[in-house]
Amino acid sequence: MKAIIAVNAYITNPSQINQAERIAEELRELKVEVQILRNFNLARIENGNVVVPECDFVVYLDKDKVSARLLDRGGKRLFNSAEAMEVCDDKMLTHIRLAGTGIPMPDCMYAPLCYNKSALPDRIYLGDVMRTLGFPLVAKACYGSLGAGVELIEDEEALVAYEKNNMLLPHFYQQYVDCGRGEDIRVILVGGKYVCAMKRINDNDFRSNIELGGRGERFEADGNLIAMCEKVAAELGLDYCGMDILTDKRGKRYVCEVNSNAFFAAAERVCGVNIARAFAVHVVESMNK
Numbered sequence: 001m002k003a004i005i006a007v008n009a010y011i012t013n014p015s016q017i018n019q020a021e022r023i024a025e026e027l028r029e030l031k032v033e034v035q036i037l038r039n040f041n042l043a044r045i046e047n048g049n050v051v052v053p054e055c056d057f058v059v060y061l062d063k064d065k066v067s068a069r070l071l072d073r074g075g076k077r078l079f080n081s082a083e084a085m086e087v088c089d090d091k092m093l094t095h096i097r098l099a100g101t102g103i104p105m106p107d108c109m110y111a112p113l114c115y116n117k118s119a120l121p122d123r124i125y126l127g128d129v130m131r132t133l134g135f136p137l138v139a140k141a142c143y144g145s146l147g148a149g150v151e152l153i154e155d156e157e158a159l160v161a162y163e164k165n166n167m168l169l170p171h172f173y174q175q176y177v178d179c180g181r182g183e184d185i186r187v188i189l190v191g192g193k194y195v196c197a198m199k200r201i202n203d204n205d206f207r208s209n210i211e212l213g214g215r216g217e218r219f220e221a222d223g224n225l226i227a228m229c230e231k232v233a234a235e236l237g238l239d240y241c242g243m244d245i246l247t248d249k250r251g252k253r254y255v256c257e258v259n260s261n262a263f264f265a266a267a268e269r270v271c272g273v274n275i276a277r278a279f280a281v282h283v284v285e286s287m288n289k
Contacts (some may be wrong), residue, residue, distance in 0.1 A: 059078075228255070
């Protein structure tokens with residue numbers, strides 16, 4: 001088989017590059033010919049048809065939904081699918097897709113899109129946010145990785161300022177789950193099945209991300225946590241993902257975010273699991289069915 005690992009066109013992050021190289025290494029061990037390609041013109045429309053590169057499948061490590069949709073339209077099998085990647089990339093869409101499934105999530109309120117640069121924050125809407133979510137609350141850009149676009153809002157003044165600065169960008173507000181400052185559980189799943197988990201701890205930030213100074217510790221997931229995460233993966237149709245799970249002081253767990261191309265280097269290191277191998281095996285087995 002021949003495969004393409006698609007990475008962002010302007011990739012510079014060493015963790016992203018390492019992710020692609022690790023998966024390529026494991027695929028080659030399984031006798032797959034692999035190219036790692038930056039996402040420049042991987043697919044296009046010519047004479048009314050989608051033109052795609054020659055390969056059997058694409059491991060899609062980018063978050064460019066247009067390219068993913070083009071590759072899908074051109075008949076290429078993507079891991080993850082264009083649909084799954086798109087839903088996970090937009091954090092609010094993730095919550096919408098999981099709503100009504102019985103998956104516990106923090107309460108959230110979407111922010112209406114604004115197209116008027118001179119508009120001011122609507123105080124009635126922000127009043128609803130304050131009454132519904134209370135303080136502190138979390139403000140999130142719908143799109144963003146590595147903790148970017150996520151802020152802890154402590155009071156009304158900060159809320160008004162955030163809304164004023166982000167009115168033209170897709171964002172939403174989320175209930176703050178008090179689980180110890182800068183702590184969560186990152187759960188890795190491949191083929192819809194649990195692989196490993198680690199607790200992430202950041203002593204200097206309420207965001208637990210490793211790239212923001214957090215550290216990881218191996219975490220032994222119980223059956224309830226595994227079942228919840230596997231249900232989420234099934235609902236979203238994911239081949240691979242990392243889920244961020246919050247645990248409040250009463251022990252209740254919430255699905256906070258789902259990342260369709262979560263970095264796995266730290267999890268491999270602290271859990272002693274070859275995640276890249278598991279992903280490669282899942283891909284090859286899926287293609288051979």
